[in-house]
Amino acid sequence: MEILVCVKRVPDTAENEFELNSSGNDLDRDDLVYSVNEWDNYAVEEAIQIVDKVGGSVTVITVGDDESEEVLRREMAMGANHGILLTDDAFEGSDGKGIATILKAEVEKGSYDLILSGAQADEGAGQVGGMLAAMLDMPYASLVNKIEPGDGKIVVGREIEGGNQEMNEMDLPCVLSIQTGINEPRYVGIRGIRKVASVEIPEKSASDLGIDAASVGSEGALTKRVDYFVPDLGDGAEMLEGSTDEIIEKLIEKLKAKGGL
Amino acid sequence: MTHIYAYIPFSNGAAEDVAMEFSSAAKKIDEGAAVTAVLTGSGADLEKVAQEMTSLYAEVIKIDNADMAYPNAEVVRKALVAVLPTGAVLLVPHTTFGMDLGPGLSVRMDAAYAADIIDFEGMDATTLKGVRQELGGAVSTHVTIDVASGAVITIRPGAFAPVEGGAAGGCVIDKSGDAGDLSTNRKFLELVEAEVGDVDITKSDVLVSIGRGIEDEDNIEVAQELAEAMNAVVSCSRPIVDAKWLEKSRQVGTSGQTVKPKVYMAMGISGSFQHMGGVKGNPFIVAVNKNPKAPIFQVADVGIVEDILDFMPELAEAVNDL
Numbered sequence: 001m002e003i004l005v006c007v008k009r010v011p012d013t014a015e016n017e018f019e020l021n022s023s024g025n026d027l028d029r030d031d032l033v034y035s036v037n038e039w040d041n042y043a044v045e046e047a048i049q050i051v052d053k054v055g056g057s058v059t060v061i062t063v064g065d066d067e068s069e070e071v072l073r074r075e076m077a078m079g080a081n082h083g084i085l086l087t088d089d090a091f092e093g094s095d096g097k098g099i100a101t102i103l104k105a106e107v108e109k110g111s112y113d114l115i116l117s118g119a120q121a122d123e124g125a126g127q128v129g130g131m132l133a134a135m136l137d138m139p140y141a142s143l144v145n146k147i148e149p150g151d152g153k154i155v156v157g158r159e160i161e162g163g164n165q166e167m168n169e170m171d172l173p174c175v176l177s178i179q180t181g182i183n184e185p186r187y188v189g190i191r192g193i194r195k196v197a198s199v200e201i202p203e204k205s206a207s208d209l210g211i212d213a214a215s216v217g218s219e220g221a222l223t224k225r226v227d228y229f230v231p232d233l234g235d236g237a238e239m240l241e242g243s244t245d246e247i248i249e250k251l252i253e254k255l256k257a258k259g260g261l
Numbered sequence: 262m263t264h265i266y267a268y269i270p271f272s273n274g275a276a277e278d279v280a281m282e283f284s285s286a287a288k289k290i291d292e293g294a295a296v297t298a299v300l301t302g303s304g305a306d307l308e309k310v311a312q313e314m315t316s317l318y319a320e321v322i323k324i325d326n327a328d329m330a331y332p333n334a335e336v337v338r339k340a341l342v343a344v345l346p347t348g349a350v351l352l353v354p355h356t357t358f359g360m361d362l363g364p365g366l367s368v369r370m371d372a373a374y375a376a377d378i379i380d381f382e383g384m385d386a387t388t389l390k391g392v393r394q395e396l397g398g399a400v401s402t403h404v405t406i407d408v409a410s411g412a413v414i415t416i417r418p419g420a421f422a423p424v425e426g427g428a429a430g431g432c433v434i435d436k437s438g439d440a441g442d443l444s445t446n447r448k449f450l451e452l453v454e455a456e457v458g459d460v461d462i463t464k465s466d467v468l469v470s471i472g473r474g475i476e477d478e479d480n481i482e483v484a485q486e487l488a489e490a491m492n493a494v495v496s497c498s499r500p501i502v503d504a505k506w507l508e509k510s511r512q513v514g515t516s517g518q519t520v521k522p523k524v525y526m527a528m529g530i531s532g533s534f535q536h537m538g539g540v541k542g543n544p545f546i547v548a549v550n551k552n553p554k555a556p557i558f559q560v561a562d563v564g565i566v567e568d569i570l571d572f573m574p575e576l577a578e579a580v581n582d583l
Contacts, residue, residue, distance in 0.1 A: 011396060013531070014473060017554045018399040027400065096364065096374055119360075123395050125376035130364030139335060139446040142361045155450070160357040163455030163509055163517050168333075171446035181503035222373035222412075226403040228395075237548060237564030244572065247565055248579045251547065254563060258545035260467050260524035261491060261580060 001056035001149060001172075003047040004112045005080065006103055006129070007040040009064055009071040010122035025227040036071040039118025041078070041185040043178035047116055048079040048186075050149050057081040059110070063091055063102050072201055077192035078185070083201040090206045093218025100131035101216055105209035107136060112173060114154070119143050119177040126177065133175035141168055142177045263291040263384065263408075266322075266351045268299050268341070269314060270332060270358055274306045276313065279354040279416065281423035284317055286352060286416050289381040290389060297322055298431075299345070301337050303330040315431035317424065325437040328444075334361035335445040342369045343441040348411040355415035357516075363415045372411035375404060379420040384408075397533045398556040417534065458510025460494055466523045467493035470513055471501060472536075474529015474550060474569045478506045484528060487573045490580040496520065498536045514539040529569040532557025549573075 011018070015033040020026070047058040059082040060075040062068045072083035086102050094102065107115065115133075119142060120126035126142065133140030145165065146157030158166040159179045206213050214220060240247045255261045267283035269276050280298070287296040298318040300311050303325055311323040324340050341362075345351065349370070353359040355377040367374035379401075380392035387409040394401050406412055462468060469488040475481060481495070488495045495511065502512045513520050514536045521542030528549050530536060537560055540546070548561035551568045558564040565572065 013397045013399065017552055018396055019554070020400075096376075097368070100368070124393075124397070125374075126360045127364040127374055127376055130361070131368050131374070134365035134368035140361070140365055141447060142334075143357050157453065158357065158361070159516055160452075161515055162519070163512065165453040165455075167450040167453060169448045169450055174446070180499065184505065222407040222410075223375050224405050226390075226405055228400045228402050231392075231401045236559045237546075237561035239558070239564045239566070244567065244575055247567070248576055251563065251565070251576070252579060252583070254545075255491075255524060255547070258524055260493075260526075260545065260547075261583070 001050060001054050001113045002111060003050060003056060003058050003114045003116065004107065004110065005040065005043045005047050005058060005060050005075070006115070006117040006132075007044065007060050007062050007071055007075055008037045008118070008121045009034050009062065009068045010037045013122075020228055020230065024229070027228055034067070036074055037118050037121040039120060039178060039180055040071075040075070042180050042182050043116040043118050044075045044078055044080055045183045045185040046147060046178055047114075049183060050114070050147065054149055056113070059084060059112075061086065061103065061106060063087070063094070063099050069201055073193060073196050073199075074188055076196040076199060077188045083199070085201055085203045086209065087203050088205040088213075090211075090213035090217045093221060093224070094216050095221035095223045096125055096127035097131055097222065098216040098220050099128050100135055101220075102209065102211060103128070103132050104135045105211050106204065107132070109209075114173060115175045117175070117177050119179045129175050129177035136175070139170045139174045140176070141170060141174070143179045144176045145179045145182045147176070147182075263294040263350060264346075265290060265294045265296045266299050266345060266349050267296060267318070268351060268353045268362075269310070270354060270356070271300065271302065271306065271310045274309050276310050277354065277418070278423065279418050280314065280317060281425070282418070282421040283352050283416065284424045286381065286421040289383075289421070290350070291384055295319070299341070299351075300324070301326070301329045301332070301340055303327050311433045315429060315433060317429050317431075319429050319431040321431050321433045322436050323433055324440050325435070326440055326443055331449045332358055333445070333447065333449045334358060335447045336443050338362055338366050338369060339443050339445065340440040341366060344436045344439050345370065348372075348409075350408050350412045351414070353413060353415045355417050359415045363413050367413040370411055370413065372413055373406050373408060375406045375412065375414045377417050378414055379417045394534070397531060399531075399554065419538070456508075456510060458508045460511065462494050462496040462511055462513070462518055463520050465494040465520075467491055467526070468496045468513070468520060468522045468524070469493045469526045469528060470496040470498065470530060471528045471569070472498040472530030473500050475501065475506075476570065478504070480570055481506055483570060483573050483577075487526075487528075487577040487580075490577040491526075493524075493526070498530045498533075527557050527561065528573060530557055531555050532560060
């Protein structure tokens with residue numbers, strides 16, 4: 001099975017305390033730690049496990065700048081066979097549809113049986129997989145937490161509310177967005193990264209892909225982020241301060257009053 | 262005047278709560294907007310809910326087809342594309358169903374897409390301004406949505422105030438005949454119910470709930486000791502279940518259990534809306550997190566900036582000494 005996995009380089013929510021810049025309209029990006037989107041690791045792991053079972057190859061792809069190459073290499077160190085970087089100044093400021101349009105152009109140059117993405121990324125929209133499927137006229141399932149590959153068909157479980165699972169049978173080729181917890185992504189060590197350090201990763205621009213630059217990027221975007229802000233949500237929590245002993249004393253009084261002890 | 266369509270999901274003959282929230286969301290888009298509810302399904306349940314919606318919406322479209330008895334998003338998408346007029350602005354809940362339906366629908370309708378909107382700040386000509394969050398709720402953003410050619414907008418459940426029904430006096434319009442061919446390449450097979458675990462976290466008045474801040478599987482013991490001291494039960498957020506450190510039945514959140522404790526101890530939990538969506542009944546929330554910017558501090562009653570691995574044993578000891 002030929003599998004394409006769409007990945008993204010994102011600010012790491014576990015490693016950063018997000019603050020606004022001095023103008024208050026963007027994140028302070030100077031010291032941000034970036035990594036591959038957490039959901040994408042599960043998608044790549046799943047692809048590798050499917051190929052281990054039924055044969056084929058795994059290609060990882062991203063839309064981004066030069067620095068996005070590092071996330072492709074990381075996923076290749078996990079075991080993906082190929083990487084493709086779609087990069088062009090014209091891609092900057094794309095909305096979900098712009099990204100899906102760029103990916104579609106490259107997908108159509110290959111022959112993939114299965115296309116995976118993470119269920120969501122840093123922006124929390126969870127949109128690119130579903131858009132790509134519609135553009136390619138392929139069936140789609142989101143929030144997938146189980147895959148059983150078959151012949152020309154695939155059985156997938158979707159995670160729905162309350163921890164329940166919705167089982168579906170789909171024709172191949174199809175597009176799936178992968179939920180965390182579907183597997184346990186393998187650890188990538190320094191040695192693994194070194195092994196793929198010199199593998200060539202092709203870069204493709206808007207003209208390589210035959211994309212009209214006006215249809216993507218901020219020019220083509222119908223939905224645009226205007227700014228970042230920290231909402232005023234009233235007082236928030238009453239913060240307990242002092243030494244740990246003092247905090248615990250205050251907390252115990254409150255817990256007693258609220259039925260916690 | 263904008264014409265807004267609100268897709269109302271239902272199950273077991275009852276509309277989801279977003280039915281009442283969408284009418285206030287639509288008013289925040291455009292006070293004078295005409296709002297039409299849209300329901301898809303099959304048989305008596307669909308008819309019952311469609312009739313109920315006439316108390317909230319002046320117009321209710323129903324699309325009845327046996328293929329939509331279970332809400333398979335691939336089928337529903339085809340029906341909506343066939344029935345909705347060009348340029349429609351459609352509201353859909355940002356749920357596991359809405360996420361399945363919405364992105365592809367916006368492509369098929371050749372319309373804008375905006376996901377997980379939590380507020381609207383008005384419309385200027387055809388540019389709608391919305392509010393959403395990024396990075397797990399750590400920051401908010403304003404977005405502009407060009408609705409000139411229509412839009413599919415998913416709305417976070419619970420984000421808009423519910424409107425009581427009663428006065429709309431609407432009518433039901435049957436559009437089943439317009440749905441056309443609904444065959445798809447994705448067939449719904451069955452629902453697999455969540456497994457029941459060894460402990461029922463929904464029955465406990467006090468929960469010691471752990472998140473990423475627990476750092477390592479071996480540290481779960483520390484939370485268990487605090488829970489024992491407080492006569493509580495250990496629950497958790499999603500990453501702990503993803504790491505297979507606790508079973509799924511211990512997970513609080515929209516994709517896990519909904520709990521209504523008296524006291525909720527959020528230990529090393531950042532407080533994403535998916536997690537907090539499972540915490541109901543307005544409990545007293547204590548948040549301990551070493552990151553002072555964690556979103557949990559916006560919703561907690563009491564906040565403490567400390568490392569839970571240091572704090573929990575000290576609290577357990579102090580409680581045991583009482």
